[in-house]
Amino acid sequence: MSLPIDFIVLALVVICGIVAISVKDLMAAAIVFSAYSFLMCLSWAVMGAVDVAFTEATVGAGVSTVFCVAAVFHSTRRTKD
Amino acid sequence: MKITGLLTVIICGALLTYYAMDFPDFGDGRSPANTYLSPHFLENTMHDAHVPNSVTTILADYRGYDTMYETTVVLTAGLACFFLLRRKESTSPPARFFRHVPTGLTLRIEEGGKLPAENSKVFTRIDSLWAPDSLIIRNTCRLIIAFVQLFALYVVAHGHYSPGGGFQGGVLLGSSIILFSISNDLRRTLKRFREKTAAVLGAIGVLIYSGTGFVCLLMGAHFLNYEALSPLLGLKTGDPMARSHGIFSVEIGVAFAVMSVMIWIYYNLSSAGKHDEGL
Amino acid sequence: MEQIFTAMGAKYNYVAYIILMMVGLYAMIVKSNLVKKIIGMSIFQTSIILFYVSTAYKTGKTIPIVPYDAHAAVQAADFINPLPHVLMLTAIVVSVATLGVALALAMKIYRQYGTLEEDDIHEDLRSEEGKS
Amino acid sequence: MIRHLPALLVIVPLLTALTVSALSWVAPRLCLPLTFGCIGASLASSIGILVEVIKSGPVVYTMGGWSAPVGIVYVIDYLSAPVLVVVTAVALINLIASSKQIDRDFSDKKGTFYTLYILFVTGMVGIVATGDAFNLYVLLEIAALTGYSLIGIGHERAPLSSLNYLFIGTIGASFYLLGVGYLYIATGSLNMADLARFMAMPEHGTSTMVMFAFIICMTGLFIKMGLFPLHGWLPNAYSYASPASSALVAPLTTKVMIYAMIRVGLYVFTPAYVFGRLQVGGAMVWIAVAAIVFGSLLALAQKSLFKMLTYIVIAEVGYMVGGFFLGNRMGITGSALHIINDAAMTLCLFLAAGAITYRTKSDDFKDLKGLFHQMPFTMTAFTVGALAVIGVPPTCGFFSKWYLIIGGIQAGHYGYAAALIFSSLVNAVLFFRIFETAYFDQPGDGKGHHHGHHKHHKHKNKMVEAPVSMIVPLMITALGLIALGIYTGDIVTHVIQAAIPGGIA
Numbered sequence: 002m003s004l005p006i007d008f009i010v011l012a013l014v015v016i017c018g019i020v021a022i023s024v025k026d027l028m029a030a031a032i033v034f035s036a037y038s039f040l041m042c043l044s045w046a047v048m049g050a051v052d053v054a055f056t057e058a059t060v061g062a063g064v065s066t067v068f069c070v071a072a073v074f075h076s077t078r079r080t081k082d
Numbered sequence: 083m084k085i086t087g088l089l090t091v092i093i094c095g096a097l098l099t100y101y102a103m104d105f106p107d108f109g110d111g112r113s114p115a116n117t118y119l120s121p122h123f124l125e126n127t128m129h130d131a132h133v134p135n136s137v138t139t140i141l142a143d144y145r146g147y148d149t150m151y152e153t154t155v156v157l158t159a160g161l162a163c164f165f166l167l168r169r170k171e172s173t174s175p176p177a178r179f180f181r182h183v184p185t186g187l188t189l190r191i192e193e194g195g196k197l198p199a200e201n202s203k204v205f206t207r208i209d210s211l212w213a214p215d216s217l218i219i220r221n222t223c224r225l226i227i228a229f230v231q232l233f234a235l236y237v238v239a240h241g242h243y244s245p246g247g248g249f250q251g252g253v254l255l256g257s258s259i260i261l262f263s264i265s266n267d268l269r270r271t272l273k274r275f276r277e278k279t280a281a282v283l284g285a286i287g288v289l290i291y292s293g294t295g296f297v298c299l300l301m302g303a304h305f306l307n308y309e310a311l312s313p314l315l316g317l318k319t320g321d322p323m324a325r326s327h328g329i330f331s332v333e334i335g336v337a338f339a340v341m342s343v344m345i346w347i348y349y350n351l352s353s354a355g356k357h358d359e360g361l
Numbered sequence: 362m363e364q365i366f367t368a369m370g371a372k373y374n375y376v377a378y379i380i381l382m383m384v385g386l387y388a389m390i391v392k393s394n395l396v397k398k399i400i401g402m403s404i405f406q407t408s409i410i411l412f413y414v415s416t417a418y419k420t421g422k423t424i425p426i427v428p429y430d431a432h433a434a435v436q437a438a439d440f441i442n443p444l445p446h447v448l449m450l451t452a453i454v455v456s457v458a459t460l461g462v463a464l465a466l467a468m469k470i471y472r473q474y475g476t477l478e479e480d481d482i483h484e485d486l487r488s489e490e491g492k493s
Numbered sequence: 494m495i496r497h498l499p500a501l502l503v504i505v506p507l508l509t510a511l512t513v514s515a516l517s518w519v520a521p522r523l524c525l526p527l528t529f530g531c532i533g534a535s536l537a538s539s540i541g542i543l544v545e546v547i548k549s550g551p552v553v554y555t556m557g558g559w560s561a562p563v564g565i566v567y568v569i570d571y572l573s574a575p576v577l578v579v580v581t582a583v584a585l586i587n588l589i590a591s592s593k594q595i596d597r598d599f600s601d602k603k604g605t606f607y608t609l610y611i612l613f614v615t616g617m618v619g620i621v622a623t624g625d626a627f628n629l630y631v632l633l634e635i636a637a638l639t640g641y642s643l644i645g646i647g648h649e650r651a652p653l654s655s656l657n658y659l660f661i662g663t664i665g666a667s668f669y670l671l672g673v674g675y676l677y678i679a680t681g682s683l684n685m686a687d688l689a690r691f692m693a694m695p696e697h698g699t700s701t702m703v704m705f706a707f708i709i710c711m712t713g714l715f716i717k718m719g720l721f722p723l724h725g726w727l728p729n730a731y732s733y734a735s736p737a738s739s740a741l742v743a744p745l746t747t748k749v750m751i752y753a754m755i756r757v758g759l760y761v762f763t764p765a766y767v768f769g770r771l772q773v774g775g776a777m778v779w780i781a782v783a784a785i786v787f788g789s790l791l792a793l794a795q796k797s798l799f800k801m802l803t804y805i806v807i808a809e810v811g812y813m814v815g816g817f818f819l820g821n822r823m824g825i826t827g828s829a830l831h832i833i834n835d836a837a838m839t840l841c842l843f844l845a846a847g848a849i850t851y852r853t854k855s856d857d858f859k860d861l862k863g864l865f866h867q868m869p870f871t872m873t874a875f876t877v878g879a880l881a882v883i884g885v886p887p888t889c890g891f892f893s894k895w896y897l898i899i900g901g902i903q904a905g906h907y908g909y910a911a912a913l914i915f916s917s918l919v920n921a922v923l924f925f926r927i928f929e930t931a932y933f934d935q936p937g938d939g940k941g942h943h944h945g946h947h948k949h950h951k952h953k954n955k956m957v958e959a960p961v962s963m964i965v966p967l968m969i970t971a972l973g974l975i976a977l978g979i980y981t982g983d984i985v986t987h988v989i990q991a992a993i994p995g996g997i998a
Contacts, residue, residue: 011377018381018404022388027396027477034400041407048418049425049441051245052137053410053449055237059253060457064344065403067260071352072464073396074361076471080394081478087391095383101705102379105678107371109420111438116419118681119562120444121437128427128435136425136440140447147556147565151619151631152451154507158612158635159458161514162642163465165605166652243429249450278518285515292507305500307558347461354468389660402663409671416678445677448627452670455634459663462638466645466656473652482653 010044027073035066131325133242142329160343167355180205209359223265230258248333252340268360280346287339374415381408393480395467406456417445499554499567510611517604528607539577546574568624571992584614590966591737613639643738654729661726665716672710718750721784732799736847744839768820781815782912789919798856819904827896834889841878841970848959862934874971879924889977
């Protein structure tokens with residue numbers, strides 16, 4: 002049984018999503034969230050949604066991460082959960 | 083809280099999975115979603131607007147009205163961030179940091195100490211949450227920014243034929259300025275691209291979009307019906323190129339709006355609304 | 362039972378979207394840190410985008426950019442459905458706009474209370490109410 | 494230009510909002526007149542459309558010249574036209590009434606406030622006018638985002654409650670989007686009329702996917718309108734916001750969401766499906782009953798004016814949802830009529846409360862003492878609003894409640910009718926308690942009796958009425974409540990009866 006590529010990417014997306022909400026450092030969460038967005042964009046590219054993937058690459062993995070990092074930078078990195 | 087949350091989530095998930103079993107299989111080309119409306123778009127995009135990328139045609143023409151509001155949503159976010167965060171009063175920290183450019187030394191000047199002149203070439207002000215100045219980062223970013231902007235313009239202009247368009251290009255343009263701001267500092271960026279510019283340009287971008295639609299209305303057709311633009315462009319009535327040009331003008335509006343709003347949001351978030359010290 | 366698994370095998374994308382949605386929802390309900398909640402919200406929104414994009418996919422077909430030839434007949438069945446892509450472009454934009462506003466609010470809250478933990482803020486408010 | 498009225502209704506505010514946004518950096522003094530002009534123009538054009546609809550039936554406008562399933566259409570029919578008038582009228586009256594408040598609260602960001610204000614109205618008008626299920630989502634987000642920022646700028650806990658509202662509102666909107674997605678993969682269409690056509694086909698009527706689409710769409714809208722178990726965000730969001738924003742957001746958001754529910758229920762899923770096949774009506778009416786009882790009881794427990802009003806809003810949401818899910822002509826008529834009336838009532842009460850806090854700087858019940866002597870006009874308008882909420886004729890609240898109760902009895906839901914009467918009684922207790930404090934108690938009563946007595950003899954008859962720009966719109970709203978009551982018959986026979994599709998007994 003050969004695993005199709007989008008299955009692998011989706012599995013990674015789910016892992017990244019779970020990690021992003023469970024790490025104890027907010028900066029790390031922001032960066033993992035960026036990885037999540039990028040993997041998600043890969044999976045959309047595999048599904049042929051090139052425009053959506055392009056947008057997600059620029060917006061989700063790019064600008065959103067910068068916003069998150071900016072917000073964390075001006076508040077605190079520590080969190081209880 | 084944790085247990086109730088987990089239970090809610092599991093119940094929701096089970097329900098969703100149960101109902102998902104009715105879906106057409108993944109990749110099924112004969113599902114109603116793939117056979118009812120979408121063939122019309124694919125088959126007519128060349129004929130109607132002379133644009134091969136059917137996503138662009140739907141985005142800016144068939145469902146252009148949605149996209150106008152999508153751009154407005156972006157502008158709204160920019161306005162909201164400004165409205166919520168921006169503070170006019172200066173709350174600069176008591177001690178300020180300056181760098182002596184020839185030697186690279188960092189000076190910390192306590193409150194009441196004499197500050198170097200604003201236009202001093204020898205001393206430059208640096209942020210209190212300051213990161214070490216790196217020649218490599220600054221110059222690499224300076225190199226990259228030009229290419230990012232060039233690519234962004236390509237993406238805007240080439241949205242008719244390949245993936246991309248005003249939105250993606252606009253975000254790229256915006257992120258090139260954000261990159262400049264990260265690799266240098268916020269004050270220098272603000273000198274080149276002022277807050278007022280960002281705010282006005284954002285509004286103007288959306289105004290280009292809705293204005294294009296309004297011109298169509300003034301020409302007697304329905305709102306956003308780019309066909310009505312053909313007399314203004316010197317084309318015959320019914321020429322698909324009128325729609326093509328209409329789409330292009332709209333994309334430019336989107337690019338302007340998105341670029342400046344992304345920069346504006348970044349300004350407000352990265353300095354917590356003070357606009358004196360960035361990341 | 363086996364039937365369900367075979368059905369899921371053909372629909373694993375939909376399963377993935379449900380898992381992600383639940384991850385996002387869990388973060389929004391249970392986590393007390395506001396930035397975590399905001400990240401959860403973004404995950405929640407992307408999961409819906411994944412759902413829409415999955416519905417548009419056709420196995421073995423190409424991206425929705427038709428040949429540059431006004432007279433060639435286009436076989437719509439050969440291309441992936443473009444309509445959900447357009448809808449999702451809008452949804453992505455909405456999600457980044459929401460993210461920006463949410464982060465702005467979170468920063469305002471941090472400025473006001475000095476913490477991002479919702480539990481701590483509520484405790485503060487309760488002790489304040491007790492005092493007055 | 495008459496032909497383009499449906500488009501102008503949203504385009505004019507949008508263009509003005511953009512102009513105001515740019516001008517606020519260049520010539521801030523022009524912002525206010527432009528805002529007035531554009532909301533006035535919207536009101537004029539929505540009245541124009543209402544007249545047009547009454548004269549010659551529903552108006553359909555295609556955006557971009559692409560007709561129904563391909564493009565996006567605006568459909569303005571008997572249901573949406575009156576709601577449009579209400580939305581724009583509420584926005585205009587509130588703008589006049591709160592211009593002083595805006596000056597005081599947002600002196601350096603007035604231009605942005607006006608822009609967000611107009612964009613909020615644009616979003617609301619768009620939601621009401623659109624005939625496309627996905628377009629409704631986009632406009633929902635515009636209205637929501639502007640709403641979050643208008644609320645988040647308020648005092649004390651406003652940012653926190655606004656962020657909470659943002660989280661829950663996003664879940665609601667996303668659920669709606671997901672429901673539209675389920676409908677889309679079941680049918681392939683996004684246009685409301687087209688979807689309704691599909692719903693008549695037997696294979697869609699029995700599909701579990703469509704059923705789930707219905708459940709999840711409705712859940713999303715219930716979250717957005719703050720129906721009882723999902724209302725958590727509402728009280729804090731509306732009571733901590735600046736009065737200038739809460740008097741706009743509170744009357745409009747919940748009512749327009751209820752309008753969206755009726756629209757989606759009647760014109761997308763069709764009454765035959767919702768009331769015939771699904772049989773969810775009974776359960777939904779009981780939830781509504783719970784909402785009414787819960788809202789009324791909690792309103793009784795509040796100690797400040799704005800908090801109390803927000804719980805009344807929650808109870809009113811229960812009225813309308815219950816009325817709709819009764820599934821008979823009387824119930825739906827009452828529900829649609831109550832959208833109009835309740836928007837006016839809520840506006841009146843919130844404006845009055847805003848005027849009171851403008852003067853007394855507090856909305857605690859303790860500080861209302863003697864207000865009848867100090868602010869006679871405000872309190873008179875407040876009384877009219879209160880009577881409307883209680884349901885005393887000839888104010889409009891009585892008539893819609895009448896329709897709802899008759900509907901409940903016709904459908905055999907005596908619990909619902911009882912809940913309405915119970916809620917009226919509780920409201921009566923609530924408001925008479927306030928009147929008692931405001932009329933009979935002397936300001937400053939309580940501590941330091943002797944000392945205070947001497948002081949307020951001077952203050953007793955001194956009027957500290959709110960500025961004229963607040964009083965006049967407030968009085969107009971109060972008169973409007975009575976006028977709406979008097980013309981109820983006309984509204985129902987000429988407009989609302991035509992809005993309800995045939996086949997509903």
